[in-house]
Amino acid sequence: MDFSVISQLRAKKFWWLDVMLYFAVSLLIAAGFCYFVFSVKSGMIKKQISDAASSLDTVGTQEQKAQEKQVNDYIKKINDFNNLFKNHKFVSNGFAFMQNETMPYIWFKQFGLDQKGASIQLSGQADNMDNFSRQVANFEKSKYVKKVGMLNSTVGSDGKISFSVNLTLDPKIFTYIADLSLIVQKNEKTQQSQAPQIPAEVTAGAVKEPAKSNQKMITVQENTATVSFMPTPAKQSQPKTFIILAVVIFSAIIILAIIAIIVFKKLNAN
Incomplete structure (x- = not known):
């Protein structure tokens, strides 16, 4: 093996090798720092989600929770009923x-x-x-x-x-067709299927209570039940300091690396 090439590279200090070295080191440092920053940010977001999920369990009165459970039971029964009719053949x-x-x-x-x-x-x-x-x-x-x-x-x-x-x-x-008389209309009217109806005590309207902070509102319409929360005074969203900080530090590392390369080249030129 000819080691003369290595000695020639040592003797001749090519400036582009220094550029690549500093650039690679700066990228490695910036990538490691960004990974650390985003890991911390991800952990904080997961904690916020966990806190929000646990706080939902304390929202609403016992009566509201009972009504919500009743609506969920109706939804389950309706879904089972629809699956039964989809798979059943009516001779x-x-x-x-x-x-x-x-x-x-x-x-x-x-x-x-x-x-x-x-x-x-x-x-x-x-x-x-x-x-x-x-x-x-x-x-x-x-x-x-x-x-x-x-x-x-x-x-x-x-x-x-x-x-x-x-x-x-x-x-x-x-x-399944709700009205069998619509099966064989002589191309005069379009067939329209009717889905099973929700019991009257639920379809009578939405389950509502006077508006309060973090209040649940259960609304049943057709075959869909929606559970929403009354808006609470919104907190001012914190600026994305971690992302901004990561970008600033990454840019600073790149700039410092470029300055170091320029200074190194001038010293070698002298």
């Missing part, structure tokens, strides 16, 4: 669908409902071909019918039409 909606979509002078003698496959197999009789065509067209126009298949029809000796048809339905028809 009875298929019967309501057929009741609303069946045209006059149409009779069904066989009815098969496949909830998993979302399909209905029908066998029935129509008064004449015109009424049968109207019934098929009515099925095709329904927004809950995806496909009308396996359509067979025969004309009897009395002129009546015997038919069989398979309807492929939209699976959404088996979900």
Whole structure:
């Protein structure tokens, strides 16, 4: 290994090596100091949060806390109720669908409902071909019918039409809908679901007390309960002294390092 390069570097004092050295040292010192400052600041913020959380337990009267607990119980029951309806399938909606979509002078003698496959197999009789065509067209126009298949029809000796048809339905028809009469509106109105209502003693209004310092106010609206606190006289926010101090010291270290480099270069030049 040739050590002449190292000796040459010692003999020739390159100024950029000094610049890099001082700059690296100043950055290291500034980074360590900033880490210390922000660690202290983080600890103080965590302590403030802990103090604020503990002070919340002492806010409000016993009656208010009991009312808050009651509201939270209602919210839990409502959420459980909503999850139940979201996961439950209502086969009875298929019967309501057929009741609303069946045209006059149409009779069904066989009815098969496949909830998993979302399909209905029908066998029935129509008064004449015109009424049968109207019934098929009515099925095709329904927004809950995806496909009308396996359509067979025969004309009897009395002129009546015997038919069989398979309807492929939209699976959404088996979900919870508060008003079943809205399921099969003939594209005249938009379906609107109604969510379970909160009991009357809660929906009667907000639970309020005369305004006091740090007072809780529980408000129930639709399916949402909001717990808010009355504003208290705001304390003047302390300036971010730690951040400002860190920036100032960091800038001072950089400036001192630059000044030291300039002085060192002038001394070497002399």
